[in-house]
Amino acid sequence: MPLFDFVCHDCGKEFELLLMGSDRPVCPHCQSLDLEKKMSAFAVRTKGTDGSTSSGGGSKCSGCAGGSCATCH
Ligand SMILES: [Zn+2]
Incomplete structure (x- = not known):
């Protein structure tokens, strides 16, 4: 399923x-329809900055x- 992270520019x-x-x-x-889709690069950058969640061992979680x-982050 295509699941994406979004940020709302309004709220x-x-x-x-x-x-x-x-x-x-x-x-x-x-x-609001004024949304920004967050690319996977953002998640990678966030994960690299955080570094606290490595139990999944990958980019997916249950x-x-x-x-x-x-949970992924
Ligand atoms: Zn909103």
Whole structure:
């Protein structure tokens, strides 16, 4: 499943959304369409900075199977 991390430019919250085909991502907090998709490079950089979560041994976890949930970080 295509699970992506987003940041809302309006309310500043971070969240995850499943994007199916041409679905338009909408902020679940304020329904804004002004969202920024966070690329995988961001997760790698965050992981490198944190370095506290290495139990998964990879970029995926059982929680989201996409390497982009809070547990993954
Ligand atoms: Zn928002």
